[in-house]
Amino acid sequence: MALPRNTPSSWIQGLDFPSRMFETKSTDYELYEEDDEFVLSVEMPGFNREEITVSWDEGVLNVAAEHEDDERGHRKTYHRRFRFPKNIDDAEIMAQYRNGILEVRLPVETDATVSGTEIEVAG
Template sequence: MVLRPTASTWTQSLDMPSQLFGDRGSDDYELYEEDDKFVLTIDMPGFEHEEIDLAWDDGVLNVAAEHVDEDRGRKKTYHRRFRFPKTVDDDEISAEYTNGVLEVTLPTAAPDTRGKEIPLEGE
């Protein structure tokens, strides 16, 4: 039986960065929680403000962007979904795009400690 090295194994032996082969991992964003809010920053150079779309749907933040460079005949796209483990106050989500960096602030909502009331039947 012949074992073939994975791409990451043989690139490590050649001392080549994995970005050459498209394995970017999570290098383009940072997510942390502080003071009852999540802060997400994403490096998105080359996009214009109006080319970025953000949507919140049931605990998931969807980030999408598309830029067309007609002079070079190229199209650049970005799409990523982020799921959050806590309840977010979706009315208070804010975002800012400055110098190629998107920053989204997602305040966490106070959990409802009562939960959902269950009707009791019987006598």
Template sequence: MALPQTANAWTGGLDFPSRLFERGSNDYELYEQDNEFVLSVELPGFDPAEITVTWDDGILNVAGEHEDEHRGTRRTYHRRFRFPKTVDDTEISAEYQNGILTVSLPIVVEAAATGTEIEIES
């Protein structure tokens, strides 16, 4: 009996792009380094004035809207990021260079504790 094939295996001989079956997107990178989160988002072709970054109750919103009048096209981008640790929202900074938006979100070290230990009954 043949085993079921994965999407990539059964589409291998067809002209379907394998990305059709992928979930998620690779347009950003998020990592923690030196007591801060660093988020890099690929937004090529956007002007910094077309990008909005907002922080609201533990959620970072990144939005962009770009209109190309020469080609008659409009591109939009919107993504929300939730963080598992308390961020010092007064120290969040953002920079846009060469099509990459980089947002630094410092972690409040005192709040980065492991929390309250729960006793396990046996």
């Protein structure tokens, strides 16, 4: 008996269940480097500016938010951590929230060098 070629049976469709289990939604942020600074834009609709906390600790940027809707009995939270590969001038980090988008600008220290070891890529 041959398996159908045109329309998969429900048994065959179920074979990808493990891969679907680990699917994630599309990325809610954009991160890029331009003009000696990192620019992070995070989509955070439904939050008020006062509900958002942005903090910097030893090369890691923490973005967290919590919104409680008492009328509907809902609680919405957001938390994400970002690690940066270069030294950041933490005194010059700026954050702004407009129209549901949090934008954080993280200037790179120009006189600092990134230390590390180059890893050989085998082929």
